Amino acid sequence: MGILFFFFLGSIVGSFLNVVALRLEAGTDFVRGRSACPECHALIAWYDNIPLFSFLILRGKCRSCRVAIPWRYPLVEFGTGIVYAGTVSLFFNPIETSAWIETVWLLGLFSFLIVIALYDARTLEIPVALLYIGALWALGALLMLDWNLSTDMMWSMDGRTVSGLLGAAGAWIFFAALSFFSRETWMGWGDSWLAAIIGLSVGIQGVFFALTLAFGIGALFSCVLLLRKKVVMTTQVPFGPFLVIGLIAYFFLSQLDIIQYGRSAWIVNLFS
């Protein structure tokens, strides 16, 4: 039951994140104003605005003008629902302070990153303000997680803060080199800062695997598009969404113990 609750909560959040990304893109006020059909401008009643259910009941069409509702809406609602249910079931434990911090942190981080991914997917740009907030949010959480263990951990090589800062530096340097040498045709500068947030979140032990996941998922997706002739080799494909999917996949897999060995073995030895 708990999982279903968090899935539904996630789908409500996803519905909101989708609107935030679209309104950021359009430059309109995303706090006020009720949702309206972009086609016929009819206001959407609350019962037609229930995540996933309304899309099914309306069979993907606006109630007043019957124009198709983009697939993006139910997909983001479903995806965010899965992310919320997965995060809570894998990370939350009511009797551990660190699990509380980690769960709240990850739910917030993933929500920010979903907005960044949606924005990047359509505009090939990443809003700088969101990157700053994401970085501060991650840094604050790492400091709290270390401090919760002991104050010494906050500055220790074994702590998550130092590990995160090293991971951020490593990821940034790698992506900055890619965008510098390709003159921003492979990667943009926005991607380097997004990659830095990912390095910060997963730490030096995880950054290699998380970025490998992102590149793998991105390559697979590009192959599918190439085969279906949706893009040609020179088409710019946004990389932000893959970085975000790679990060979320990394956190889920690491908690499932699938990559415990791989992420700690070789690079930790370098630093200890």
Ligand SMILES: [Zn+2]
């Ligand atoms: Zn309409």
